[in-house]
Amino acid sequence: xxxxxxxxxxxxxxxxxxxxxxxxxxxxxxxxxxxxxxxxxxxxxxxxxxxxxxxxxxxxxxxxxxxxxxxxxxxxxxxxxxxxxxxxxxxxxxxxxxxxxxxxxxxxxxxxxxxxxxxxxxxxxxxxxxxxxxxxxxxxxxxxxxxxxxxxxxxxxxxxxxxxxxxxxxxxxxxxxxxxxxxxxxxxxxxxxxxxxxxxxxxxxxxxxxxxxxxxxxxxxxxxxxxxxxxxxxxxxxxxxxxxxxxxxxxxxxxxxxxxxxxxxxxxxxxxxxxxxxxxxxxxxxxxxxxxxxxxxxxxxxxxxxxxxxxxxxxxxxxxxxxxxxxxxxxxxxxxxxxxxxxxxxxxxxxxxxxxxxxxxxxxxxxxxxxxxxxxxxxxxxxxxxxxxxxxxxxx
Amino acid sequence: xxxxxxxxxxxxxxxxxxxxxxxxxxxxxxxxxxxxxxxxxxxxxxxxxxxxxxxxxxxxxxxxxxxxxxxxxxxxxxxxxxxxxxxxxxxxxxxxxxxxxxxxxxxxxxxxxxxxxxxxxxxxxxxxxxxxxxxxxxxxxxxxxxxxxxxxxxxxxxxxxxxxxxxxxxxxxxxxxxxxxxxxxxxxxxxxxxxxxxxxxxxxxxxxxxxxxxxxxxxxxxxxxxxxxxxxxxxxxxxxxxxxxxxxxxxxxxxxxxxxxxxxxxxxxxxxxxxxxxxx
Numbered sequence: 001x002x003x004x005x006x007x008x009x010x011x012x013x014x015x016x017x018x019x020x021x022x023x024x025x026x027x028x029x030x031x032x033x034x035x036x037x038x039x040x041x042x043x044x045x046x047x048x049x050x051x052x053x054x055x056x057x058x059x060x061x062x063x064x065x066x067x068x069x070x071x072x073x074x075x076x077x078x079x080x081x082x083x084x085x086x087x088x089x090x091x092x093x094x095x096x097x098x099x100x101x102x103x104x105x106x107x108x109x110x111x112x113x114x115x116x117x118x119x120x121x122x123x124x125x126x127x128x129x130x131x132x133x134x135x136x137x138x139x140x141x142x143x144x145x146x147x148x149x150x151x152x153x154x155x156x157x158x159x160x161x162x163x164x165x166x167x168x169x170x171x172x173x174x175x176x177x178x179x180x181x182x183x184x185x186x187x188x189x190x191x192x193x194x195x196x197x198x199x200x201x202x203x204x205x206x207x208x209x210x211x212x213x214x215x216x217x218x219x220x221x222x223x224x225x226x227x228x229x230x231x232x233x234x235x236x237x238x239x240x241x242x243x244x245x246x247x248x249x250x251x252x253x254x255x256x257x258x259x260x261x262x263x264x265x266x267x268x269x270x271x272x273x274x275x276x277x278x279x280x281x282x283x284x285x286x287x288x289x290x291x292x293x294x295x296x297x298x299x300x301x302x303x304x305x306x307x308x309x310x311x312x313x314x315x316x317x318x319x320x321x322x323x324x325x326x327x328x329x330x331x332x333x334x335x336x337x338x339x340x341x342x343x344x345x346x347x348x349x350x351x352x353x354x355x356x357x358x359x360x361x362x363x364x365x366x367x368x369x370x371x372x373x374x375x376x377x378x379x380x381x382x383x384x385x386x387x388x389x390x391x392x393x394x395x396x
Numbered sequence: 397x398x399x400x401x402x403x404x405x406x407x408x409x410x411x412x413x414x415x416x417x418x419x420x421x422x423x424x425x426x427x428x429x430x431x432x433x434x435x436x437x438x439x440x441x442x443x444x445x446x447x448x449x450x451x452x453x454x455x456x457x458x459x460x461x462x463x464x465x466x467x468x469x470x471x472x473x474x475x476x477x478x479x480x481x482x483x484x485x486x487x488x489x490x491x492x493x494x495x496x497x498x499x500x501x502x503x504x505x506x507x508x509x510x511x512x513x514x515x516x517x518x519x520x521x522x523x524x525x526x527x528x529x530x531x532x533x534x535x536x537x538x539x540x541x542x543x544x545x546x547x548x549x550x551x552x553x554x555x556x557x558x559x560x561x562x563x564x565x566x567x568x569x570x571x572x573x574x575x576x577x578x579x580x581x582x583x584x585x586x587x588x589x590x591x592x593x594x595x596x597x598x599x600x601x602x603x604x605x606x607x608x609x610x611x612x613x614x615x616x617x618x619x620x621x622x623x624x625x626x627x628x629x630x631x632x633x634x635x636x637x638x639x640x641x642x643x644x645x646x647x648x649x650x651x652x653x654x655x656x657x658x659x660x661x662x663x664x665x666x667x668x669x670x671x672x673x674x675x676x
Contacts, residue, residue, distance in 0.1 A: 013674055061407060061517040064670040070407040078516065089444060098437055101430040102516055
């Protein structure tokens with residue numbers, strides 16, 4: 001049974017780019033076709049502006065398509081931007097009724113679910129307080145609690161899980177899992193690939209209004225990361241100038257990654273061996289050099305790990321000329337994701353850096369040896385205790 | 397989970413909305429709980445944090461009436477067909493106030509709820525409708541005050557007052573038509589909202605609010621009566637002040653114009669609804 005079927009659906013917006021320019025056509029969605037079966041959870045991923053939210057807007061009838069046809073079976077509800085329709089002057093209680101009916105619930109239905117909604121939101125003490133006095137966390141929790149109790153056959157979820165504290169996010173995930181088990185068909189948009197992978201049966205990848213791939217979460221997320229790594233590198237190379245260090249004695253020309261066979265690679269898998277090469281061009285000899293590679297999160301905010309020549313292997317002397325330092329790791333522990341690569345050349349006991357390389361190289365890591373936690377660490381195992389039970393011995 | 401609804405929905409590009417008016421009404425019926433909740437909400441929020449509260453509903457036409465008595469009766473000496481001018485003015489101000497507040501508030505209803513329109517789907521006509529319903533509530537309070545005034549002026553309340561039911565129905569139909577058209581137009585052209593105070597004034601002067609219908613030359617009548625408010629205001633006076641059945645011709649004009657405009661307005665509104673979220 002197919003619950004949602006898109007058949008060559010397109011949506012055109014007419015936008016005015018400047019005061020004197022005329023209207024320009026912008027195709028937010030172009031000839032998109034896909035089907036979602038009953039009880040299936042279908043995820044949509046893609047960059048901002050790729051058309052994911054427009055798809056959900058078409059599906060929830062907020063706006064109508066320019067061409068094509070969408071077929072639906074069952075009652076549809078959207079979990080879009082919680083707290084829509086709240087009135088600040090009204091109490092939490094009145095807002096549950098107001099917002100609930102805006103989302104399509106009947107009064108009787110809301111009355112029946114009222115206690116569960118309040119419980120879920122965790123704001124029961126303040127349920128008769130006007131919501132204008134609520135903290136933003138309470139506001140969001142109440143909004144989600146209402147939306148999460150909609151009785152829908154098809155549920156649209158747009159990026160709502162990014163709100164609230166960790167505890168509340170777990171609660172939201174649990175509720176979605178519960179609905180999924182109850183047989184609700186779901187369409188799910190998120191930038192959080194981990195959630196997508198955890199919750200979805202199938203995933204579609206949107207780019208510039210087109211559905212360019214669909215399949216298992218693992219495969220499509222891989223496609224997406226390959227795609228974003230490419231565009232990210234291109235964007236960075238365009239905008240980030242090379243940052244020269246304190247002295248121009250040495251320059252880092254590039255950082256490359258290689259597989260065990262020596263071939264250059266853009267990405268690897270968690271737990272796989274990895275070789276990183278820092279290519280340099282030295283003009284004046286550098287004594288006591290230290291070369292390091294840094295693995296940052298994609299946005300550069302978190303440093304995940306580091307390779308350094310300072311840890312072992314003795315003194316490093318860089319003679320004039322071009323060359324490369326190779327780091328090899330028998331099992332790279334980074335979890336799946338995309339990493340921004342940094343590299344430096346500096347001198348032992350000298351402040352400052354001779355050259356700093358950042359923002360031009362990305363490494364994407366695909367799921368490989370999947371473990372839970374922040375990183376994979378190489379490990380073996382063996383059976384060490386082999387004592388039979390006392391009772392067993394009598395049998396022997 | 398409840399038994400799965402067997403409804404199949406097909407979403408297609410917007411076409412002419414004419415053919416599907418019955419379907420739209422059915423859908424509106426499915427959303428009656430929202431209509432009710434939002435209308436009650438309008439009424440309860442309207443006068444919140446005001447000292448006089450719901451008395452404002454009565455006070456507005458009453459104050460207008462006092463001004464009219466001063467200006468048009470004492471100064472301009474406009475005839476009032478044998479009734480006290482205060483009553484004469486109030487019976488007209490009551491339907492006109494209903495019309496002007498409902499239409500003015502409904503016009504802004506869609507653009508004032510951009511947040512909702514771009515996030516959630518529901519039949520959009522519910523927004524202007526709730527403002528019309530809230531104004532109807534005020535109108536009923538004003539009507540109670542009118543009965544008080546009639547007793548004060550010793551004007552007998554006759555069975556003819558029952559004619560108000562069809563008259564108010566026609567008035568409400570006309571208000572709905574104007575509200576639907578203006579609110580949908582306001583989404584695209586904000587000029588509508590800016591021009592609205594002027595437009596309701598024009599309607600007032602083009603209706604027998606200040607003066608009796610008898611002052612309008614007979615040759616102008618057919619054109620004059622194309623404004624349904626004219627026939628409706630006249631009917632209010634017939635029914636309440638003279639205790640007779642409403643003059644047929646003016647009311648018939650109002651009924652026909654309304655009956656033609658309302659379905660058309662609804663179809664236009666629904667056609668505009670398809671892309672409302674894109675332009676609002």
